[in-house]
Amino acid sequence: MKEKKYNLWAIFWATLALLYFFVPLYGTFDFSLRMEKGRLSFLAYQSVLSDPNFLASFRYSAIMGIITVIISVLIFLPTIYWMYLRLPQARPIVEIITILPFIIPVIVYVFGLIRTFSGPPFQLTVTPFKTDILITAGYVMVSMPYMYRAIDIGMRSIDVRTLTEAAQSLGSNWIQILANVIVPNLRIAILSGALICFATVIGELILGDFLVRPALGPYMVEAGRDQAYQPAAMAMLAWGLTWICLGLLQYFSRGRASAQQLTGR
Amino acid sequence: MAEIVAKINPTKAVNRSEALAPLWNWVGVLPFFIFIFVFLILPSTNLFVGAFQDRNGNFTLANVSVILDPYVLKSYSISLQISVITSVLGGVMGFFVAYAITIGKAPAWMRTILMSFSGLAANFGGVPLAFAFIATLGHTGFLTAILRNICFPAAGGSQTCPFDIYQAGFNLYSVTGLTLAYLYFQFPLMVLTITPALVGLKREWQEASENLGGSSAQYWWNVALPILWPSILGSAILLFASAFGAYATAQALTGGSIYLVTILIGQQIRGDVLNNPNEGYALALGMVVIMAVCIVGYSILQRRTVRWLKS
Numbered sequence: 001m002k003e004k005k006y007n008l009w010a011i012f013w014a015t016l017a018l019l020y021f022f023v024p025l026y027g028t029f030d031f032s033l034r035m036e037k038g039r040l041s042f043l044a045y046q047s048v049l050s051d052p053n054f055l056a057s058f059r060y061s062a063i064m065g066i067i068t069v070i071i072s073v074l075i076f077l078p079t080i081y082w083m084y085l086r087l088p089q090a091r092p093i094v095e096i097i098t099i100l101p102f103i104i105p106v107i108v109y110v111f112g113l114i115r116t117f118s119g120p121p122f123q124l125t126v127t128p129f130k131t132d133i134l135i136t137a138g139y140v141m142v143s144m145p146y147m148y149r150a151i152d153i154g155m156r157s158i159d160v161r162t163l164t165e166a167a168q169s170l171g172s173n174w175i176q177i178l179a180n181v182i183v184p185n186l187r188i189a190i191l192s193g194a195l196i197c198f199a200t201v202i203g204e205l206i207l208g209d210f211l212v213r214p215a216l217g218p219y220m221v222e223a224g225r226d227q228a229y230q231p232a233a234m235a236m237l238a239w240g241l242t243w244i245c246l247g248l249l250q251y252f253s254r255g256r257a258s259a260q261q262l263t264g265r
Numbered sequence: 266m267a268e269i270v271a272k273i274n275p276t277k278a279v280n281r282s283e284a285l286a287p288l289w290n291w292v293g294v295l296p297f298f299i300f301i302f303v304f305l306i307l308p309s310t311n312l313f314v315g316a317f318q319d320r321n322g323n324f325t326l327a328n329v330s331v332i333l334d335p336y337v338l339k340s341y342s343i344s345l346q347i348s349v350i351t352s353v354l355g356g357v358m359g360f361f362v363a364y365a366i367t368i369g370k371a372p373a374w375m376r377t378i379l380m381s382f383s384g385l386a387a388n389f390g391g392v393p394l395a396f397a398f399i400a401t402l403g404h405t406g407f408l409t410a411i412l413r414n415i416c417f418p419a420a421g422g423s424q425t426c427p428f429d430i431y432q433a434g435f436n437l438y439s440v441t442g443l444t445l446a447y448l449y450f451q452f453p454l455m456v457l458t459i460t461p462a463l464v465g466l467k468r469e470w471q472e473a474s475e476n477l478g479g480s481s482a483q484y485w486w487n488v489a490l491p492i493l494w495p496s497i498l499g500s501a502i503l504l505f506a507s508a509f510g511a512y513a514t515a516q517a518l519t520g521g522s523i524y525l526v527t528i529l530i531g532q533q534i535r536g537d538v539l540n541n542p543n544e545g546y547a548l549a550l551g552m553v554v555i556m557a558v559c560i561v562g563y564s565i566l567q568r569r570t571v572r573w574l575k576s
Binding site: 235 | 287290291293294296297300301303304305307308309311312315358361362364365366369370371372375376378379382384385386388389390391392393394395396397398399400401402405406407408448449452456506509510512513516517520527530531533534535545546549552553556557560
């Protein structure tokens, strides 16, 4: 059987895909350089990065991202550990619960949050601090499928029972077992979960917008309304950030390829 | 007393403590369930209960009639339209790109770039995606400007510029524009989800088909596609769901002038545009029902695929 050197049909689709990837990418880059009339410059980037509102909203979202990561790990890690150790029968239930955020779109979810927590008995929308508690819970929920899956995959690859028994026979208590035995074995899983979680919070629009907190998403929509070149620069920055996050993710989880979704749409 | 009972009937006591132990184990996952209950189950059920209440809190099915509201009908039809079109187009394109990467033997450098860019683009959504398309295909966008300046001299000394897309009726801030933007993450998502299935196609199957005198078309039609269809359909459903639930790109691109269901829900949250909060909850419930059907369908099909890929 003679084999053709190149399959033209394959090359056609590959080329089409490459064009679809690169034309908007290059177009955005080119556009972002044209803020100054007549010459190419990084003025739009300077303008974005020196805007105090951008910096403030970026800082808010980044801090929220870190808090969300910490709370997610504190909730999911002990739960999944305990489940593997003592309660394997809970896994199907917990698994279904953790994909619920895929079924309930964020816009519907925030609707429910507002209906539930904007009045008594659990009013959480009156002060910025209380709203921050609510929004953090929301971020934890929205990123739960990714965080749960990351830790679950990690936990599956270690022998929880043997490690626990070994630690117990050496006299460790539960906190010591988790902190000194389980967590070091799950470093990579926790790290990749944390990256996805952080990226989700940074890119999240709906929670910040409808709970009226100064997050990055609402700032960008606002900026897109009355600026021309800065949004293009922000798109390039977001592109770079996604690239870094995915690169780190791939670097940390070499060999464990899985389709991951980062941003909230 | 208890000691005596235990002595008389020791098996019963053992049984009781064994029955209690698993119950005690559930305490370990209690914090998780409390958190889920307060911040996921409570808000969701609260919303869905509202969908079946009238203004005074009495049970009613009347809110379901919100679907007959012209705005709601329009929003559902536009959302469904965009989701179906982008999942079909994205599905077809993604399938062939995945084919090019795996079986099609595209040049190695193309495969590497396509694979890593699929991961990247599938995750590039939200507001920045809208910005990228405005910069590329907006009124003064990069590609718009290039196309506009391709002109030819026409009869009578004037010029004709056949690629002036806005002159030709194109508008980025429309359903067409939104479709183009969604495809940017839809077809890479298809590439990511369908590639494992294509890799799972065994070379022996094709060889067997060839040995029996089957043509390439016959192999695809009679062997490969019957194996692949659950994963193709499953991936398409996933694409549909990802477009159906999307909000940020549409909001940033069109400022809410395209009536998607998600946009309408957003407006309902802000200002009760339906003039009846309970109808708003019914609207939201409708979305969840559609999403639930999608995810359940996807996981059933996924299970069928796994069966093939493992064997």
